[in-house]
Amino acid sequence: MKNFKIAQPSDFKQAAHLLAMEKSGFYPMAGGTDLLDEIKNGIISPEAVVDLSSIPNASFIQTEKNAVHIGALTLVNDLIESSLIETSYPVLHQAAHSLATPQLRNVGTVGGNLCQRPRCWYYRDPQILCWKKGGENCFAYAGKNKYHAIFGGEFCFIVHPSDLAPALICLDAEVLIATAEKEKKLKMADFYHLPQENRRGETILEPGELLKEIVLPLPKKEEKSIYLKIKERSTWDFQWSRRLLRENFPEKGSMIFGSF
Amino acid sequence: MASQIWWGAGVPGTLADVKIHPDGGVEVICGTQDIGCGTRTYMATIAAETLGLEPEDIIVKIGNSDYPWAPISGGSLTTPSVAPATRDAALKASGQLKQMAAEKLEISPEDIVLKEGKLVSKTNPDKSVTFTEIARSLRRETVFHGSRKGMPSEYAYNSFGAHFAEVEVDTLLGKIKVLKVVAVHDIGRVINRQTAESQVVGGITQGLGTALFERRIVDQNTGRLVNPNLRDYKIPTSLDMPEIVPLFIDKPDPYINNLGTKGLGEPPRIPISPAIANAVYNAIGVHLREIPMTPDKVLQALKQKEAV
Numbered sequence: 001m002k003n004f005k006i007a008q009p010s011d012f013k014q015a016a017h018l019l020a021m022e023k024s025g026f027y028p029m030a031g032g033t034d035l036l037d038e039i040k041n042g043i044i045s046p047e048a049v050v051d052l053s054s055i056p057n058a059s060f061i062q063t064e065k066n067a068v069h070i071g072a073l074t075l076v077n078d079l080i081e082s083s084l085i086e087t088s089y090p091v092l093h094q095a096a097h098s099l100a101t102p103q104l105r106n107v108g109t110v111g112g113n114l115c116q117r118p119r120c121w122y123y124r125d126p127q128i129l130c131w132k133k134g135g136e137n138c139f140a141y142a143g144k145n146k147y148h149a150i151f152g153g154e155f156c157f158i159v160h161p162s163d164l165a166p167a168l169i170c171l172d173a174e175v176l177i178a179t180a181e182k183e184k185k186l187k188m189a190d191f192y193h194l195p196q197e198n199r200r201g202e203t204i205l206e207p208g209e210l211l212k213e214i215v216l217p218l219p220k221k222e223e224k225s226i227y228l229k230i231k232e233r234s235t236w237d238f239q240w241s242r243r244l245l246r247e248n249f250p251e252k253g254s255m256i257f258g259s260f
Numbered sequence: 261m262a263s264q265i266w267w268g269a270g271v272p273g274t275l276a277d278v279k280i281h282p283d284g285g286v287e288v289i290c291g292t293q294d295i296g297c298g299t300r301t302y303m304a305t306i307a308a309e310t311l312g313l314e315p316e317d318i319i320v321k322i323g324n325s326d327y328p329w330a331p332i333s334g335g336s337l338t339t340p341s342v343a344p345a346t347r348d349a350a351l352k353a354s355g356q357l358k359q360m361a362a363e364k365l366e367i368s369p370e371d372i373v374l375k376e377g378k379l380v381s382k383t384n385p386d387k388s389v390t391f392t393e394i395a396r397s398l399r400r401e402t403v404f405h406g407s408r409k410g411m412p413s414e415y416a417y418n419s420f421g422a423h424f425a426e427v428e429v430d431t432l433l434g435k436i437k438v439l440k441v442v443a444v445h446d447i448g449r450v451i452n453r454q455t456a457e458s459q460v461v462g463g464i465t466q467g468l469g470t471a472l473f474e475r476r477i478v479d480q481n482t483g484r485l486v487n488p489n490l491r492d493y494k495i496p497t498s499l500d501m502p503e504i505v506p507l508f509i510d511k512p513d514p515y516i517n518n519l520g521t522k523g524l525g526e527p528p529r530i531p532i533s534p535a536i537a538n539a540v541y542n543a544i545g546v547h548l549r550e551i552p553m554t555p556d557k558v559l560q561a562l563k564q565k566e567a568v
Binding site for chain 2: 119233236
């Protein structure tokens, strides 16, 4: 592991500015449960880590006039402990409860969970230069691909490991993205790219752009939702497959499939 | 259900010392090791029981090759090697202490029993002398050498066990849930029930992991192990563990050694995977021939059964 610098910005503007300035080699870190793993395993070697946990007031669950706002640095465990999330957005509460372990949920953040890198074991092997890491081939295509995508693929067969992402898409959430100059809002459903659209990342975030907030529409009465996740063992496991159901009787319902 | 036969008779020639100090202190010394199966605990217990003391009165010294010879720990041989040698040394010590007490109390050594830190007359409990007083009259630290004697001729020596598993199979998702395991082992005399039960639970945890989850996966194209971490190499979590009922026949083997005890290191690890596999067969009517029995294999097997 190479030595790296730590930057502790005091707001999102400063953080975004740092990340925009130095396009490669600067990595944002929230809880660090995924980033530190990647550094220690030799998947990435940052010049500097921009520690977002130094930003004050970035962890919150707040109800405003038309929406519920969740700060990107809110701990996953805070979602579990929030009675608002539990009663109004059961699909999100259940998704949060299903992921990782209590230790990881007490350190991992909502923003970090949405921006984590793929768990593909070829991507995670420092000795393998796969397509995702700038190489020629996807090793999963003809390799051990039990946990890989069965729809799509082409150049890369990763699936996104986030449990919260499909729940938020299901709830019609929006994301607030901060740059050094401005902020913009877009649909959670448009936050992710297919591998062929962005080789090095899974989200639409460009260098210098940061996920700042999740905005949930106010819960509707009579709405029901559920998060179903299939794991090989009973806990501390990534999903093999998941299914989300949201229904607003009697008008409409939506069902979302996630995978891994 | 599946059964198990294993070794675990111990190694003849294993040595252990009991050293008694004039202040009444007792050390038990053996060049063995405790790899987590409770060697220290039973050495202290055996010496204490033989000398009429409490386990906390005994200082156990192990883990040094300068100490009396003992074998490696493997093949379930530590307890049936070290325990009889310890017992032998402690019996020699108690023999000499009884002799000395007999002279002092003017009774026969056969009339003396060691209990509660004293050497007491069986026929007249008023006649007694404390362990410390007799130890003091040894005047110097005295070492008693014990050994694990030879194997009985004309007998085979094995340990036996059988595991019974109750499982639930989700035929839609292919998941196997083990609900209950009853594990019965015949290892002769059980030296310490708590550590023995713990060994059984540990063996079942490992074997359940192998049955359902654990496998090193090597990529055929790159030769790389693709799951070299505890995220992708899945060991069972507490939620995957069933109710476990460890049972022992607990009947001393009259031939095997002076304590009638056999090893329990590996036996609980042996029958659990096949016991689960047989329970799965009982549940879905098709044999799975490969472990780990992951959901994909269960679904595959069910599909083949339908095709037949």
